[in-house]
Amino acid sequence: MVQLSDLQSLFGHRFEIEVNVEVDGDVVSGRLMDRMGDTNAFIVDGIPRFVSGASYADSFSLQWNMFRSTQLDSKSGRKLSFQRFWEGTKWKPKDIYGRHILEAGSGAGRFTEVMLDAGAKVATFDLSEAIVANCQNNRGRGEVTFFQADIYDIPCADDRFDFVFCYGVLQHTPDPDKAFRSLITKLRPGGRISIDYYLKHNRLDPFNQPKYFWRRWTVDMQPQKLLSFIRAYMPVWLPFDTCIRRIPFLGPKILGFLRIPCWNYLRSGLTPQQRLEWAILDTFDALSARYDVPRTLDEVHRMVQQIPELDDIDVFYGSNGVVANARRR
Template identity: 75%
Template structure:
């Protein structure tokens, strides 16, 4: 959790704090009051809530609280998040030590854990209740402030962060270009930003076609019901999916024809039980998101290059589709 001074640093002294603290000085409850407009932001369970109530990210809130620790490297025993973070950002751990990092759309905090392990000073937020799972996972991991907020209206000072990080998020927003522009505003001159984005595949791609075939119906299913449905068939289907994937040449084509959604981390090094847990989680993630707009590499590049004040733009195929890194001038 955050102390008074950490909250003030995160939100640029824009808000005054009326709060209760525990014996260690961590804020556990209270409110932030906007010095200019009088807006009142409740602090609930140590988390300032700049947005509350239902929104398009409710499904993510459910999944990350149900699967709170599934993707944490400290839980899986693998370095899947570690590798994806450092290979994508091309940053170095020593560069982040003691630096201020804004993490947007943090989910349950798989990358928050990586950032804190590197010694970064982290401000991390999510639109959904996933921020609760992140706090439970990472509050004791280092210097970190959590809040629930909207990527279009980030309550932190502009040009305040050395690094801004946003993976697995922009394609799930109603206006990805606007969301990216909002993130760039928070980067200091000379600071760096790293985002990733789902890749737009050919319509006949055997891995992605089932997702977009089924989403026309699944996005309107209540999240709890959809999760229950996936949990019911995945233990039966995952071994079948694994068998088919191992058939040379014909396996991928057959899966494309069957159109049964299953995110199978066959060669990830995860155990059988972990693969089942990840399959349920990521299949739900794929079918439940209200917004899912993949883009080609050139389209992602255009999104980045149309924003003034960025240089050293580097756009490439990454672990989740397309990665884009840049420096703010």
């Protein structure tokens, strides 16, 4: 749930807050009325909803509610999200303890969990219904507010957050540069931002190339139908994919020739059943997203450099491709 004081702190600069149902200090339902226009938002099951209706992120609603706990470290028993977060951001737990973080595009909350466990105060949002899965996973874990919103119109006050975190998101938006600029406005002077971005390869790659070969057809499929198809072939194909990957030198060439999409976490430490679930999840993610626009490291660097408010820029290969960290002047 969300407390009235948190709503006023995050959204009070722009919205009048009307509480309909409150239980033990938590707002269960209500309305936020925009002082600057006619855009009203509703609080449903403790989650402020600043968007409604269909969007380009609808496949993520299915994905993250279907695989709600798959990537949570607390469920997998591994530290895959933990390692990716700290290695990518280069922040330290002491840096974010007690500090305000805005998380854009939370999915089911794999990184929300990491930040809350480090003692951060997190405001986390997603355009899709994935925010429901995140709320179910992380409600009560720490100081956190969940809300559903558009990255191009983030309802929080400008210059408010000590940190902004956005992994696995920008390449899936219609205008990544505009989305990135929107995030910067929420960062206070001296605050830090960390993003990652899919890497664009200059040659055919055995891991990434099949995705872009098949996306010509899969993007327009009904998400549920596509997921059913992946669920059907993955248990059969994953063992073959694993065997081929183990062939020295020839494995990648064979997989590149076959062009069968399969995200295989072979050396991750996951159990065989977990690897199957992750393979289904990430293959669906790769084939279903409406937008998927990778960039080279240099292109990501230029995207960050063009923001005059940023300095201390660090762009490197990592996470899901390329990571960019910076500080707002």
